[in-house]
Amino acid sequence: MKAKIHVTLKPGILDPQGKAIEHALDSLGFKHAANVRVGKYIELDLPEADVTKAEVAVKAMCEKLLANTIIEEYRYEMG
Amino acid sequence: MNIGVVVFPGSNCDHDCQYVFRDVLGQDVTMVWHKEPSLAGLDAVILPGGFSYGDYLRTGAIARFSPVMQAVKQFATEGKLVLGICNGFQILLEAGLLPGAMLRNKSLHFICRETFVKVENAATPFTHACKPSQVLKIPIAHADGNYYTDPVTLAGLQANAQIILRYCTVDGTVTPGSCPNGSLDNIAGLCNAEGNVLGMMPHPERCAEAMLGNEDGRLILASMVEGLKKTKRAEAVT
Incomplete structure (x- = not known):
């Protein structure tokens, strides 16, 4: 089973990279792009067949490492 | 005194720390490889600057799991002195030995330059050689020194005088403009509630010798050594 994990800064926490990208998009003419946030995407394989059990493991991985x-929040998709 | 300097893969200020404690301050120094599970026989431990584990994932996030960090936690619990400089500060945060976290510098730049920091608390094992409110000129060199914590934790740090160093102007005024990296409340260095673990972004080991034109950093490192000597003498008497 594959876990696809997204880690981003929590809302309200300044994201300087997001701001810089937003300015760049603005200067390219994409004036309506707002609230740009940059995060990390991590994917990994688990031998677990049971989704619930796999999710428990993924949640622990996110919390611990x-x-x-x-400063960050995470979400994941299993599949 | 026997000062331990921890060496992680990617540490690059370890030898500067070794040099200052050994050659400038005349102490014994033990280099401690990060796989070492014990810190027995050491009087204080330094987590030096650098890019441990290439800063992968987050600064300090992987180094925190090195075997030596269990020993560092135990060492800190026993009330012994732990100083984290730059990447060492980031590791202390990730390890939970100090509260909060580091964000990317507000400017997004890696900043390598002199800063002025005000000694907000001169009654700690790391600052007692300084005068209260003394302004020190110490260089920084980091990309992730933008300290963040939640408002409740910040209030606690302020109330307990755990904010030890704050970025300031040359005359000691703490202003938003004197903060190089966006750090909350201009925090450049903070300690734990017990006062024996200090994390600081500026590099005192880079300005601890007259030959380099600046000895301000020596005050921090010499405070540690002199304090330890006093404690040893007091123990010997009793």
């Missing part, structure tokens, strides 16, 4: 929950 993949995200720093002081």
Whole structure:
């Protein structure tokens, strides 16, 4: 089973990279692009066939290592 | 005193720390490879600057799992002195030995230049050689020094005088303009509630010798050494 994990800065936490990209998009003429946020995408394989069990493992990975929950939030898709 | 300097894969200020403690301050220095599970016999431990594990995932995020970090946690719990400089500070945050986290510098740039920092608390094992509110000129060199924590934790840090160093102007005024990286409350260095673990982004080991034209950093490192010597003498008497 594959886990597809997205880690992004929490809402309200300044994302300087997102801001820089937003300015760049603006200067390219994409004036309506707003609230650009940059994050990380991590995918990994698990031998687990049971989705619920796999999700427990992925959640633990996110909490312990993949995200720093002081500043980041995460979401994942299993499939 | 015997000062331990931890060496992670990617540490690059370890030898600067070794040089200052050994050759400038005349102490014994033990280089501690990150796989070492024990810190027995050491009086203080330095987590030096650098790019441990290539800063992969987040700064300090992987180094935190090195075997030596369990020993560092134990060492800190015993009340012994732990100083994290730059990447060492980032590792202390990731390890939960200090509260909060580092964000990318507000400017997105890697900033390598002199900064002025105000000693906000001169009654710590790391700053007692400084005068209260003394302004130190110490260089920074980092991309992720934009300190963040939640408002409740920040209020606690302020109330307990755990904010030890704040970026300021040359005359000691703490202003938004004097903060190089966007750090919350101009925080350049903070300690734990017990006061024996300090994390700081500026590099005191890079300005600890007259020959380099600046000895301000020596005050931080010499505070540690002199404090340890005093404690040893007091222990010897009793």
